[in-house]
Amino acid sequence: MASFFPCAVGKHKTDTKLATMYVAWRVPGGERAAFKLRLCPPHYLQEQITMLQQHLPEDGSEPLACYQCGQTADPRDTDLMFVTTYVPGREAYQTTIPLCVVCAVNQRGRIRALGELLPDRGVGGGAPPLSDPWSEVP
Ligand SMILES: [Zn+2]
Ligand SMILES: [Zn+2]
Numbered sequence: 001m002a003s004f005f006p007c008a009v010g011k012h013k014t015d016t017k018l019a020t021m022y023v024a025w026r027v028p029g030g031e032r033a034a035f036k037l038r039l040c041p042p043h044y045l046q047e048q049i050t051m052l053q054q055h056l057p058e059d060g061s062e063p064l065a066c067y068q069c070g071q072t073a074d075p076r077d078t079d080l081m082f083v084t085t086y087v088p089g090r091e092a093y094q095t096t097i098p099l100c101v102v103c104a105v106n107q108r109g110r111i112r113a114l115g116e117l118l119p120d121r122g123v124g125g126g127a128p129p130l131s132d133p134w135s136e137v138p
Contacts, residue, residue: 035115
């Protein structure tokens, strides 16, 4: 079945089912900004690489370094980005991405430009999510 929505990155229509990514972060004042991206398989992979670069600690411990530049930031200066991904036919999964202030600004700007602002708590149209995307957000 052809997808009704274009891919958020390429803006192209596709015959493939699109993955959905919800990206959220806190804005000063304690509120959350949340965006939804619909992605075709190649652009989904590209986003995964862009957002989750290779700065994960090898021992599996909680990373403090910024995922984008790899710099260790003061925890008070670390901004978290919460990503929930729904790939067709798979379990939803959630990732928390720590970013330094500079990279957070860059990533947020990018997501704002690509995504669709969610007015509410993250459940958009289309198939209902497998779980509440916010259930594990602290
Ligand atoms: Zn695409
Ligand atoms: Zn950084």
